[in-house]
Amino acid sequence: MSTLREQIDVKCPRYYLIHHAKRYFTVHRSGQAPGTFSLAVDMSKVGLPGNVQARHDVRMRYEISKEADDQPVMELTWDPEDRFVPKFTGALSGESLEDGKSRLTLAGTYDAPFGPVGAVFDAILGHRIAAATADAFLQDIKRFIESDYQVAASTSLAESPKE
Numbered sequence: 001m002s003t004l005r006e007q008i009d010v011k012c013p014r015y016y017l018i019h020h021a022k023r024y025f026t027v028h029r030s031g032q033a034p035g036t037f038s039l040a041v042d043m044s045k046v047g048l049p050g051n052v053q054a055r056h057d058v059r060m061r062y063e064i065s066k067e068a069d070d071q072p073v074m075e076l077t078w079d080p081e082d083r084f085v086p087k088f089t090g091a092l093s094g095e096s097l098e099d100g101k102s103r104l105t106l107a108g109t110y111d112a113p114f115g116p117v118g119a120v121f122d123a124i125l126g127h128r129i130a131a132a133t134a135d136a137f138l139q140d141i142k143r144f145i146e147s148d149y150q151v152a153a154s155t156s157l158a159e160s161p162k163e
Contacts, residue, residue, distance in 0.1 A: 002122055004090065005107040006134040010142050012149040014102040017094035018064065018072040020145040020152075021104070025062055027148075036060070037078070041136050046128040054129070056085045067093065076108070086110040086118075086130070092141075104141065106134050 012020060037060045043052040058078035067073050074092040090108015097103055112118035112126055122130075 001109050001111055002086075002127055002130070003107075003109050004088070004127075004130050004134055005105065006131060006138055007103050007105045008135075008138040008142050009097060010094075010102050010104050011100070011146050012102055013100050014071065014094045014096040016149060016152075017102045017104060017145065018074055018092065020148045021074055021092055021141055022062075022064060023148055024141050024144045025060070039078070039133050039137055041129060041133040043129075043132075045132040045135070046125065054133075056080050056082055058085070076106075083113055086112055086126075104138060104145075106138055 010017060036057055038055055038057050040053055040055040043054055058080045060076065060078045062074050062076050064072050064074055071094065076091060077087070077089045079087050088108055088110045090106060093105050093107070094102045095105070110130060112122035114121075118126070
């Protein structure tokens with residue numbers, strides 16, 4: 001089992017972070033089959049030559065729960081239909097930063113496919129692919145959250161979060 005932890009700073013207060021992340025999963029993903037998400041990664045970010053994009057559709061499930069400090073966290077799982085892509089179980093959580101910003105963290109675990117051979121691949125290259133995929137996923141969520149939050153802030157909807 002491998003662990004994955006990627007973070008990204010977002011221009012949005014923490015108390016709104018998971019609310020807007022949930023909207024990412026419900027609003028932003030229109031045009032795709034319900035529960036299906038496309039994860040993409042630029043393979044040059046993992047050290048491979050060329051400009052190749054790898055893309056995989058996964059069945060994504062999420063559920064909002066609360067952390068010990070009563071802040072929301074989004075528990076995630078994704079299950080690809082492609083046997084070459086690992087299943088993932090983890091969570092999106094947030095922490096407060098200065099100046100109304102926050103940090104969104106994706107942390108979880110995955111099992112490399114194909115047993116011991118997959119574990120060797122994961123040690124050599126697979127983990128870098130997983131981290132780059134998680135980073136691209138977080139970049140996409142960040143773009144949506146910041147845009148969504150700016151619309152809410154400009155219309156005074158950002159004054160009281162809907163949890």
